[in-house]
Amino acid sequence: MGLEIIVMIKQVPDSSEVVIDPVTFTLNRGAARNVINPADENAIEQALLIKDKNPGTNITVITMGPPFAETALLDCMSRGVDRAILVTDRAFAGADTYPTGLTLAATITKIGKFDIIYAGEESTDSSTGHVGPGVAEFLGIEQASYTSNSWAEDGYVFAERQLEDGVETIKMEPPCLITVLTNANMPREATLRKKIDAMKKGIETWTLANIDLQPDWVGLKGSPTVVKSMRTINEKKREGKKFNVDEMDKFVDELVEKGILTFGVD
Amino acid sequence: MAGLINAEKPSNIDDYKNVMVFLEARDGKIKKPGLEMISVGASMAHKVNEMLIGITFGESVGSMVKEAGEYGCDRVIGYESPDLKDFRTLPYATLLSDLILELKPNILLIPATRNGRDLASRIAVRSRTGVTADCTELDIDPNGRILQARRPTYGESTLAEILCKSHRPQMATARPGIFPVPERKKDAKYESEARKAKIKKEFMKKEIVDFKPKTTVDLTSAKYIVSGGLGLGKASGFKLIQELADEIGAYVGASRPTVDLGWIGKDHQVGQTGQSVRPKVYIACGISGKAQHLMGMKLSENIISINTDPDAEINSISDYIINADLYEVLPKLVEAIRKKKSEFEMQSSNKKAEEKPVKENIEEKKEKKPPQ
Numbered sequence: 001m002g003l004e005i006i007v008m009i010k011q012v013p014d015s016s017e018v019v020i021d022p023v024t025f026t027l028n029r030g031a032a033r034n035v036i037n038p039a040d041e042n043a044i045e046q047a048l049l050i051k052d053k054n055p056g057t058n059i060t061v062i063t064m065g066p067p068f069a070e071t072a073l074l075d076c077m078s079r080g081v082d083r084a085i086l087v088t089d090r091a092f093a094g095a096d097t098y099p100t101g102l103t104l105a106a107t108i109t110k111i112g113k114f115d116i117i118y119a120g121e122e123s124t125d126s127s128t129g130h131v132g133p134g135v136a137e138f139l140g141i142e143q144a145s146y147t148s149n150s151w152a153e154d155g156y157v158f159a160e161r162q163l164e165d166g167v168e169t170i171k172m173e174p175p176c177l178i179t180v181l182t183n184a185n186m187p188r189e190a191t192l193r194k195k196i197d198a199m200k201k202g203i204e205t206w207t208l209a210n211i212d213l214q215p216d217w218v219g220l221k222g223s224p225t226v227v228k229s230m231r232t233i234n235e236k237k238r239e240g241k242k243f244n245v246d247e248m249d250k251f252v253d254e255l256v257e258k259g260i261l262t263f264g265v266d
Numbered sequence: 267m268a269g270l271i272n273a274e275k276p277s278n279i280d281d282y283k284n285v286m287v288f289l290e291a292r293d294g295k296i297k298k299p300g301l302e303m304i305s306v307g308a309s310m311a312h313k314v315n316e317m318l319i320g321i322t323f324g325e326s327v328g329s330m331v332k333e334a335g336e337y338g339c340d341r342v343i344g345y346e347s348p349d350l351k352d353f354r355t356l357p358y359a360t361l362l363s364d365l366i367l368e369l370k371p372n373i374l375l376i377p378a379t380r381n382g383r384d385l386a387s388r389i390a391v392r393s394r395t396g397v398t399a400d401c402t403e404l405d406i407d408p409n410g411r412i413l414q415a416r417r418p419t420y421g422e423s424t425l426a427e428i429l430c431k432s433h434r435p436q437m438a439t440a441r442p443g444i445f446p447v448p449e450r451k452k453d454a455k456y457e458s459e460a461r462k463a464k465i466k467k468e469f470m471k472k473e474i475v476d477f478k479p480k481t482t483v484d485l486t487s488a489k490y491i492v493s494g495g496l497g498l499g500k501a502s503g504f505k506l507i508q509e510l511a512d513e514i515g516a517y518v519g520a521s522r523p524t525v526d527l528g529w530i531g532k533d534h535q536v537g538q539t540g541q542s543v544r545p546k547v548y549i550a551c552g553i554s555g556k557a558q559h560l561m562g563m564k565l566s567e568n569i570i571s572i573n574t575d576p577d578a579e580i581n582s583i584s585d586y587i588i589n590a591d592l593y594e595v596l597p598k599l600v601e602a603i604r605k606k607k608s609e610f611e612m613q614s615s616n617k618k619a620e621e622k623p624v625k626e627n628i629e630e631k632k633e634k635k636p637p638q
Contacts, residue, residue, distance in 0.1 A: 098273045128399035133387035137268050142472050145384040163380050169476035217272035224273040224396030224433040230426050238585050245590035248602035260568050
């Protein structure tokens with residue numbers, strides 16, 4: 001039996017192309033290409049794996065972002081996602097995790113029925129991991145975070161959570177929300193045929209007017225937190241002193257002299 | 267449940283007092299990331315003449331309540347029920363949210379572990395407030411009792427200070443391995459209370475059908491780490507890494523590609539998707555130093571890079587660079603260390619009795635070698 005799946009994604013600057021300024025140690029985002037947040041790619045793949053096993057499954061991908069986030073949605077459709085909604089509005093700018101979750105939850109409420117919501121564990125550009133579980137709270141549904149695998153069976157949803165001290169297998173009733181770990185699976189490539197279909201079908205664009213939230217509940221105005229200041233983390237200056245492979249005795253002498261190696265005396 | 271509702275500014279902000287910490291536990295013991303929040307929480311609370319309130323949940327909480335008090339909480343509340351034995355989002359979130367309504371804490375700290383973040387995200391929304399994730403510095407501004415929550419951002423290059431001025435409680439999750447565990451004092455004075463929890467059946471629908479404990483290698487508190495990267499060329503290269511590690515009482519770390527290739531277990535992985543470490547000495551063998559790896563180790567006190575590539579990125583943050591093949595360097599380095607150690611032993615055995623502790627310490631260190 002088919003399931004209704006919603007995947008929440010975010011477009012982020014490609015962290016492998018992001019350049020860290022050697023003087024200020026800040027991120028130069030300008031040079032970086034925009035890509036689907038890596039963990040969200042794994043969330044999309046997890047949804048597609050469920051669709052492969054459960055014919056008749058429908059996948060809708062949603063994102064809150066600027067108009068150019070459209071490319072990330074088209075990328076998802078080219079891999080086999082059925083429907084894509086871009087929720088975009090100037091009013092959403094400057095949102096912290098609270099109004100971001102609220103905006104996505106309101107969007108999902110408008111979409112209607114669903115069995116599973118997927119999201120990546122966290123985004124590479126803000127690394128909070130709060131939005132997924134936040135959406136589950138707004139919607140009042142169960143959740144399983146930090147999962148490496150999940151599947152649908154006998155009307156239940158199962159998920160494996162990777163914790164610091166072990167692996168937990170969860171059994172839940174739908175509807176529920178699952179966040180997926182980076183590298184949980186191998187995201188499939190887009191196919192040319194699906195790409196053409198995606199271009200034909202296009203994406204839907206929603207604004208604040210489509211989701212029944214008040215303007216001061218979203219974006220910067222709806223955010224309980226503010227960034228007060230940013231400062232560069234002062235890193236230790238490193239000398240990079242060189243030793244040859246034949247100078248290991250000299251090297252160890254120096255390490256001992258400087259108290260770097262102490263052989264358990266400290 | 268929250269429902270689709272905005273973050274609300276409470277009108278009675280001055281009624282919110284004290285610092286509350288959620289002490290995550292397993293099997294009747296508070297876990298280290300929970301204990302780590304006690305000293306930072308207490309110092310913030312005491313700075314403004316308030317209390318540190320520790321909260322702990324479990325099947326039975328007697329020993330945990332005692333533990334929390336002896337580690338430095340001024341007041342401890344434990345909720346017990348067989349339904350609280352394992353962490354489950356809804357029962358935990360409901361109990362903690364109800365406690366927030368009852369006690370109105372000004373600040374709530376939760377460890378930034380996976381379960382801690384799972385919980386904190388929901389508590390923030392249910393309490394209609396903000397939360398700052400994964401903080402490495404926490405302080406309180408006595409003027410207005412505002413939490414100054416600082417977290418690394420942009421690939422650990424920048425520290426952002428985030429405030430939540432007009433919503434309560436002010437919430438933060440604290441990165442494990444950053445804040446020190448306070449000293450445990452048997453004679454500590456604290457108020458304590460164990461409460462029986464009643465959990466609604468509807469919150470217990472999520473079943474934990476299986477739990478497989480992992481043997482973990484806790485690199486976050488390691489003093490010495492020897493790490494291997496792709497430059498090893500093969501899985502067996504880690505034997506050489508292990509040999510050096512054994513010699514100096516170090517833990518073995520690894521870069522992500524070696525873990526992805528299956529050369530070594532994921533629990534050895536250092537970096538953005540592995541563990542963040544800050545040992546006294548980090549020896550990187552055959553690690554080029556991709557940004558994601560550097561993020562997880564650049565706070566190490568001393569960094570030694572052994573690499574054939576003189577332009578390896580890791581060299582730019584290294585104190586010492588040995589620009590040669592690690593298969594040549596490591597045996598020579600191990601030999602040099604052995605030689606130095608035997609010199610130490612000779613010296614101390616030749617000298618008088620007062621020098622003896624040096625040797626004893628060497629032996630003790632050997633016994634303390636981490637399990638691999």
